Amino acid sequence: MDIFAGLFNGFAIALSGTNILFCFLGALIGTAIGVLPGLGPAATIALLLPLTYVIDSPVTAIIMMAGIYYGAMYGGSTTSILLNLPGEAASVVTCIDGYQMAKKGRAGAALGIAAIGSFIAGTVAVVGLTFFAPPLAEFALDFGPPEYFALTTLGLLLAVTLSGGSITKGLIILIVGLLLAMVGLDPISGKIRFTFGSTGLQGGFDFVTLAMGVFGLGEILYNLESMMKTEIVTTKLGKLFPTLKDWTDSKWAIFRGSVIGFFIGIIPGGGSVISSLASYAVEKKYSKHPEEFGEGALQGVAGPESANNAASSSSFIPLLTLGIPGNAAIAMIFAALMIQGITPGPFLVAEHPDVFWGVIASMYLGNAMLLVLNLPLVGLWVQMLRVPYGILAPVIVLFTVIGVYSVQNQIFDIYSMLFFAALGYGMRKLKFDPAPLPLAFVLGPMVERSLRQSLLISGGDLTIFVTRPISGTLIVIFVLLVLGQLFFYLKRMMKR
Amino acid sequence: MKKSERIAAIITSLGGVWIMVYGWHTLKLGTIYIPDAGLLPFLCGAGLSVLGIVWLLILRSVKEREHEREEKRRLWHRPLLALVLMALYGWAMESVGYITSTLVFVIAWQKVIEREKWLKTMIIAALGTFAMYALFVYLLKVPIPPEFFIR
Numbered sequence: 001m002d003i004f005a006g007l008f009n010g011f012a013i014a015l016s017g018t019n020i021l022f023c024f025l026g027a028l029i030g031t032a033i034g035v036l037p038g039l040g041p042a043a044t045i046a047l048l049l050p051l052t053y054v055i056d057s058p059v060t061a062i063i064m065m066a067g068i069y070y071g072a073m074y075g076g077s078t079t080s081i082l083l084n085l086p087g088e089a090a091s092v093v094t095c096i097d098g099y100q101m102a103k104k105g106r107a108g109a110a111l112g113i114a115a116i117g118s119f120i121a122g123t124v125a126v127v128g129l130t131f132f133a134p135p136l137a138e139f140a141l142d143f144g145p146p147e148y149f150a151l152t153t154l155g156l157l158l159a160v161t162l163s164g165g166s167i168t169k170g171l172i173i174l175i176v177g178l179l180l181a182m183v184g185l186d187p188i189s190g191k192i193r194f195t196f197g198s199t200g201l202q203g204g205f206d207f208v209t210l211a212m213g214v215f216g217l218g219e220i221l222y223n224l225e226s227m228m229k230t231e232i233v234t235t236k237l238g239k240l241f242p243t244l245k246d247w248t249d250s251k252w253a254i255f256r257g258s259v260i261g262f263f264i265g266i267i268p269g270g271g272s273v274i275s276s277l278a279s280y281a282v283e284k285k286y287s288k289h290p291e292e293f294g295e296g297a298l299q300g301v302a303g304p305e306s307a308n309n310a311a312s313s314s315s316f317i318p319l320l321t322l323g324i325p326g327n328a329a330i331a332m333i334f335a336a337l338m339i340q341g342i343t344p345g346p347f348l349v350a351e352h353p354d355v356f357w358g359v360i361a362s363m364y365l366g367n368a369m370l371l372v373l374n375l376p377l378v379g380l381w382v383q384m385l386r387v388p389y390g391i392l393a394p395v396i397v398l399f400t401v402i403g404v405y406s407v408q409n410q411i412f413d414i415y416s417m418l419f420f421a422a423l424g425y426g427m428r429k430l431k432f433d434p435a436p437l438p439l440a441f442v443l444g445p446m447v448e449r450s451l452r453q454s455l456l457i458s459g460g461d462l463t464i465f466v467t468r469p470i471s472g473t474l475i476v477i478f479v480l481l482v483l484g485q486l487f488f489y490l491k492r493m494m495k496r
Numbered sequence: 497m498k499k500s501e502r503i504a505a506i507i508t509s510l511g512g513v514w515i516m517v518y519g520w521h522t523l524k525l526g527t528i529y530i531p532d533a534g535l536l537p538f539l540c541g542a543g544l545s546v547l548g549i550v551w552l553l554i555l556r557s558v559k560e561r562e563h564e565r566e567e568k569r570r571l572w573h574r575p576l577l578a579l580v581l582m583a584l585y586g587w588a589m590e591s592v593g594y595i596t597s598t599l600v601f602v603i604a605w606q607k608v609i610e611r612e613k614w615l616k617t618m619i620i621a622a623l624g625t626f627a628m629y630a631l632f633v634y635l636l637k638v639p640i641p642p643e644f645f646i647r
Binding site: 051054166168169171172175176178179182186188189191193194217220221222224225226390391393394395397398399401402403405406409411414415418421422425426429430447448451452455456459460462493 | 500501504508515518523527528529530531532533535536537540543544547548550551554557571572574575578579582583585586587589590594598601602605606609610612620624625627628632636637638639640641
């Protein structure tokens, strides 16, 4: 099936009544949680994972989950601009100039250019996804266990090094994630590991339980430490549609943001946060008036907002083509696919073209829906910010508890989730970034299986990882990355 | 924070050693030709124990930061209370049924954690319970633990 035929079929699927409805629901929920500070897209997708059990069609479920993810990127700008509080992590940079614009009475222009930039970048990235994903999937068909081992370990390492936090802590969380994935039956030897006599643990931990605990409840518990109060500084939005001058000033920022976001989004661990930071740095560097940055520069909003939307769309490329989730939210979508009995990877496009093309086509529609949701309805989102956290928190707790119970109808799962909630809370207290945990949990079985299969194939010869061209290249990148990190660490230590 | 981080680093390191022993002794490493179930746990344990030590060394070289004083002012008892309430909720759900336990849980949450007034508490509890029941039981057909008085 060629790309255009595939896309045509994808639109036929995405344009069905049910899929349009769920795409809209995803975009709506995504915008809402993007607007609300304290609950990110990964947490929300985690909270909604149990719903995928009751949605019969995998395409519909994934269309909704994808809508939540890129919808959150749109919504995040609203809180950043009006409250100086990022609704989700990728909108941190938008606070800098967006809030300054709002203080100067240009909130409408900032919100408008953020929404339009997001729409353009999101669409550009989906076009890139349309044409880039199928050949990559075809290329990945040649991958064997050594290539998968090299790719997954490199992906995990990149997720840690690019997260921006402490690499030591990131690696610890990565290993904890791998160990949690090992609980239960060993897939090759059939031995029982880390169950300590508990029959409930023999099947291993459920991803939904882990995700809802660490991301959903863990975040709620951490937020409970502070009395969250929202105070909207400006409600005077002004004109939402940018003027011709605004558009002239920001068009190249949107273009550069789209390109930067697209490429950073493909890298495992890259994601929306880094892309928005990179875009801000680039805009400041190339601006004729860098002194305006931090004082309300329109390019400081247009670039990063475009970049984070492009990255959220392009991060589907490694998931749909290689079966490798690049960030926590995409790991949740990976889990949603697995719940539906679909293994993401190079065979997805051939075995489930409806899912592959249906999801891609829905992203074109979702981006258009988000433009409508974000521009005319911005006043509604501002009003939603007035809902006290004291009401939201118990409602989310109720949702998670019954949600996790509904997966297997077992109270044991609720206790498992509470264990993960405590773990997630502890991680936040100790300044750990929880993002590598679900990635390691999802990729753990693949890492172990591919390592052991490679050793079995080669008869214990470790050179199998370096003698094959693709795995060899990936291992070289891995080694260079490790050496680079060590070099910079030692250089920093020498300076002290 | 630095003290709790030090304790966490030591636990990480010791935990790593324990996992190594568990992987090597209980699960068995196998050979390089036919690796057994203990190989990856052993490697992960080794990684954890080394990283725990590295974490400790980093902590020694970092000075106490100013924002740590702010940390102490945070309301740490609220998450603890929330965890206890949720654990009791899980137990009560099985013992007394979903609707009763949910109502009591939301009331307890609003009074103990949020310290809300009774009227607001009752409204949130009733609406929250009804909304979840409608969504999961009516709409999604999820079987929930029945009430104790109709068992």
